[in-house]
Amino acid sequence: MATPERHAADYPRSRLVVDLPVAALFLTSLAHWIRGAPADGVVFAGAAVLLLVTERHGTASDAFVATPPARLPGASLIVAVALVALVFGRQTVPMFLTVVALGVGALVVEWREPSLPARPVPRRGRLWAALAISWCLWELVSFVYEQAAGGLSLTHPTMSDLVDPMLANRAVQALALGVWTAAGLALLRAASAARRVA
Amino acid sequence: MNSRLVTEIGFGAIVAAAVLLWLGSRLYPKKIPPLTTVLAGLMRKRSARIALVLAWWWVGWHFFVQN
Secondary structure, three states, rough: OOOOOOHHHHHOOOOOEEEEEEEEOOOOOOOHHHOHHHHHHHHHHHHHHHHHHHHHOOOHHHHHHHHOOOOOOEEEEEEEEEEEEHHHOOOOHHHHHHHHHHHHHHHHHHOOOOOOOOOOOOOHHHHHHHHHHHHHHHHHHHHHHHHHHOOOOOOOOOOOOHHHHHHOOOOHHHHHHHHHHHHHHHHHHHHHHHOOOO | OOOHHHHHHHHHHHHHHHHHHHHHHHHHOOOOOOOHHHHHOOOHHHHHHHHHHHHHHHHHHHHHHOO
16 A cells, blocks of 8 residues: 655644754864864854754755755775775875865765755654763763873773774774765765655 | 773773664664664754764764874
């Protein structure tokens, strides 16, 4: 039996006045300022302010859903990015240019697409949200303890302190950067899939 | 038990929970929605998409560019 077609007006409107992702961006910006990374704070705050401006126009109509999805690169991009790590290593100018180009490209692709009418997220989807929030809170607790102990990362390590030594080898860097790129592409594909569902 | 071990156990427990949740969503997708289904629901909103893309980008920036 065919599923009845649903339109924008069929989905319930959010009762929240505050846009949670924008609030999360402002909070992340504040966290970066506190941890002594003002440049990161500016990036997150800038994105939040830009979103406040661009989201004033509300959601797109149903007609937008018929737009064909953007074509995304695949394995070739992952290999190319991993090669940059293998040849040049991290904390170098080529790595800076690669990571910035990938980030700007992904943000431009997603910013061009407007918001679509909300769809209900499965109730148990909150388990994934709880997991993400748990990670953020544990990282925050570790950071606070680390600072209280005078910045001793050996006794109170954050996730960065634990992962950083593993990235000393260029082969591991290439593998990790490849996984990071694949995760980004998966995120863009999930966004593209979300747009195709009316 | 020293403080470093407690911190590591905490991160380890979160990673283990993520693996269990992923396995559960593969075995019982009707009871535990896969992460892709949850993301597809969230990412219809531009602000959610930008926040997630920015979070992903920052991980790369932090570990591969920042000193």
